[in-house]
Amino acid sequence: MIKKNWKELMVGAFGSLLLYLIVVVEVDPLAMIMVLTSIFIASVLYNVFHGRGMIGAAGVAKMPELLSFDEIGGQEIAKRELMEALDFLVHGDDLSRYGIRPLKGILLAGPPGTGKTLLAKAAAHYTDSVFLYAAGSDFVEMYVGVGARRVRGLFKEARQLTIKQKKKNAIIFIDEIDVLGGKRDSTTHAKEADQTLNQLLTEMDGLFSQDLPRIFMIAATNRKDMLDDALLRPGRFDRQIQIDLPDKQGRLQILGIHALNKPLSVDVILDLIADQTFGFSGAQLESLMNEAAVYAFREQKELIEQCHLTQAIDKVLLGETSDRRTNEEERRRIAIHELGHAIAAETFRPGSVNQVSLSPRGMTMGYVRQNPKENTNVYSKSDLEEQIKISLAGAAAEEIFYGERSTGSRQDFDHALQIVETMIRSGLTRLGIVKMEMLTHEAAMTECQNILNDLMEQTRSCLDERRNCVESLLPILLQEEILTSSALQHAISESKKGTCTNGVA
Known part of the structure; x- marks a missing residue:
């Protein structure tokens, strides 16, 4: 907290000191005004020189610890497309033979992490290039013109x-x-942010020439829709590479890379973890x-076991176990609620x-x-209805055994409503x-209620x-606190009632 607010603390301390000098020590006010004026002029000059890069571009960090593409897993398509663009830098001398204009920049867009x-x-x-790193917030300042000077300083x-x-x-x-x-606001062209963006656009326009050194621009964002159109046009960011979440093979590669230094x-x-x-x-x-290794360390195990990896999945998804x-x-x-979810899921999607x-x-x-269902990007109506019924199953189980619902179903209902909205939009x-x-709001709510009431029934x-499945599994879950998939499947197969397909008995 002190490091974050050191400027405010210094201002407060300095103000208190001045008040003390004027009131208690009775320092000449004229001399004090001259001192304050000198400090103000020094701070202004510092910001000017700092913004121009004479002291260094603010927020810029050199990263000598580079890595190769072989050390990155799960992004084969993105790596291939990026390497093809970078070949224009590596083999730049051969481009004129084909009449190829060198690429100026690449935008990497995708979810965090x-x-x-x-x-x-x-x-x-x-x-084999010099690598400079900066964050977008490093160029945002309250002083007019500082951001634009920092952009110039970065390229210089x-x-x-x-x-x-x-x-x-x-x-x-x-x-x-x-x-x-x-995106720039058409009504406020003189904003500091607009000046900074304009300077970046100007620098990118003049990036490539026949002279060395060549400067190549790479940027990253998870909100591409927020970017100004002038920044995205060809000639600035010539390629936009989508960095998606890894598929199973990619996840397996990433797990293997991070397992190299772990026993x-x-x-x-x-x-199986993938x-x-x-x-x-x-x-x-x-x-x-990393969390799996922490679990093994807690138990003083020599090796990381499968159970540690399974616990780590729950830790990453839901957080650490609490003492509530x-x-x-x-x-x-709660046990009946969760069994409702589990039995519905295993009924509609065996083995899930x-x-x-x-x-x-x-x-x-x-x-x-x-x-989870692997590599599913398109869902049918029946798929979405199954998801809704699994979400509603916890509340349905409470109704069967208690005659009423509880507040524990709130998140389940939110999830079900989101799926219904997807169905309407599709x-x-x-x-x-x-x-x-x-x-209208009434028409949408009526349709939502009709769908949810029908699927709840x-x-x-x-x-x-x-x-009878819930009743037989309930004491096991209450005693052991964990119910395996094999025990759940066995109880359902032993059920003496008829089968239920797609929610219809």
Whole structure:
């Protein structure tokens, strides 16, 4: 806190000192005014020189610890496209033979934690270039013109370092460029942010010439829609590379990379962990391997075992186990709620449940961890209805055993409503093909209620048929606090009631 607010603390201390000198020591006010004027002029000159790069471009960091593309897993398509663009730097002398204009910049767009910064560092290694890093917020200042001067200072420093290190190319990487390159407001052209962006556009226009050194621009953002159109046009950011979440093969590569320096047991199956981590980013997978090592260290194990990796998945998704305690009746209600989710999931999607747990984690008092459906980007109406019924199953189970619902279903209902909205936007409801903006609030709510009430009735009917499954599994879950998928599947197969397909008995 002190480091963050040191400027405010210094101002307060300085003001108190001045007040003390004037009132107690009775210093001449005229002399004090001259001192204050000198300090003000010095601070203004410092900001001017600092912004021009005479003291150094603010926020710029040189990163000597580069890495190769082989050390980055899960982004094969992005790496291939980036390396092709970088070949224009490596083989720049041969471009004139084909009449190719060298690329000036690349924009890496994608969710957080997918490796955009790592790709930029690997690009500098691949091209043997000077690498300079800055964040978009480094150029945002309250002083007029400082941001634009810092942009000039950044490019000037890139040229100077390249000449000093006797290299041909420099790569400037700006992270979170949406802070610097956001869309300009047509009514306020004189804003400091607009001046900074205009300076960046000007520098990028003059990046490439026949003279060395060549400066190549790489930027990263997870909000590409916020960027100004002038920044995205060809001739500035010539290529926009989408960095997506890794698929199963990519996740397996990333897990293998982060397992190299960790003592894994021979029984560890990383392929199984890759199956269970659908939707994880590279940063989350790295955190998973680190948390697994922490669990092994806590237990003073020599090797990291499969159970440690499984616990780490829950830790990354939900947080650490908490010490919150509940009474027996509340614990029983939570167990019935989670069994409702698990039995519905296993009924509609056999083999989808990994485990049921009553261990409190983060904000949850219990949870069902499912084996996610791999590489599914398009969902049918029946797929979405299954997801809704699984979300509603916890509340349905409470209604069957208690005759009423509880506040524990709030997040389940939010999830179900989001899926219903997706169905409406996709034309999968009785409303047909419509836009949400064209619907009245009453019409949209009526359709949502009709869909949810219909699916809740189907879910309740299906769980009522499997009431004996809940009753047989409940004491096991209450005692062990963890229910495995095999025990759940066995109980459902032993059910004496009829089967339930797509929610219809």
